[in-house]
Amino acid sequence: MVPHPENWLNPTPSGLYCRPGDFYIDPVRVVPRAVITHGHSDHARPGHEHVLATPETLAIMRARMGEERAGKILQPAVYHQPIKVNDVTVRLVPAGHVLGSAQIVLDYKGSRAVISGDYKRQADPTCAPFEPVRCDVFITEATFGLPVFRHPDPAEELRKLLRSHALFPERTHVVGAYSLGKSQRLIASLRQLGYDAPIYLHGAHANLCALYQSLGIDLGDLRPATVAQKAQLKGAMVLAPPSAIGERWGRRLEDPVVAQASGWMRIRQRAKAAGVELPLIISDHADWDGLLATIKETQASEVWVTHGAEEALIRACGLLQIRARALSLIGYGEEEE
Secondary structure, eight states: OOOOGGGTEEEETTEEEETTTTEEESOSSOOSEEEOSOSSTTTSOSOOSEEEEOHHHHHHHHHHHOTTTTOSEEEEOOTTOOEEETTEEEEEEEOSSSTTOEEEEEEETTEEEEEOOSOOOSOOTTSOOOOOOOOSEEEEEETTOSTTOOOOOHHHHHHHHHHHHHHOTTSOEEEEOOTTTHHHHHHHHHHHTTOOSOEEEOHHHHHHHHHHHHTTOOOOOEEESTTSOTTTTTTOEEEEOHHHHTSHHHHTSSSOEEEEEOGGGGSHHHHHHTTOSEEEOOOSSOOHHHHHHHHHHHTOSEEEEEEESHHHHHHHHHHTTOEEEEOOOTTOSOSOO
């Protein structure tokens, strides 16, 4: 008989554990062997003995954690390369979340489970697009797992930013964006829309943008905002962590237009509370329609939900005659979106 994934893939306090392969996927505690979906700190944690991930994810982990803390043994795996780990065949398939992000495809004795990690379905010039994989069990996030979350065209959101920049050429436009994935996506997308002027970066963004460029992602002319004179930033485009904009660092900017790029900008009260003048609904996670479309494309007979708005997605799966349950894994979704 073909074993059901629930007989060989189990949630534990350390994370999702593949018993016949003897490894964990995105473990939240230090483990002997880990397979990592992507470089965000709620999924990629330091100190594991052996780490399997895409070359880009390993590079991000080294940049964020340091060579030694990223893992004692680092095993790179390119997309679609089958790797035998004990009795389980592991493949990494693009997840479309950030550079190097991957779904973990596990095949064991005729049974297949796909752990998607975090993912999105919109286009992103800085990473490979999501590829649906047919499977028996699909394991999904639900960060934006409510019908209210339907992400608009990101290009049109950025055109709002460019229109504001043209309308108020004397004001500094400062965009709050997460340092890994979101900021690089915004820069590359702005370049695609024809914005070729220098973009100034908060120090928290500089190293990862440099890493992206070293990995072949062209981001154009980037300059440090921290050491720039106030007059240089007048009328400029500046990217910074959302938390930095309201602090002393942000107060030195010239009459700033404060923008923020996040799926949470759909909630007006959240934007208002953060002092955001120009909310940009741009997310690196699948929205409600994207989650449901992906589940259908996998043709999975069962869905497990790792974190987020679990109840709504489980109910929607039930209406589609798909069995679903919450894994309620602790520790994910802790980084800014």
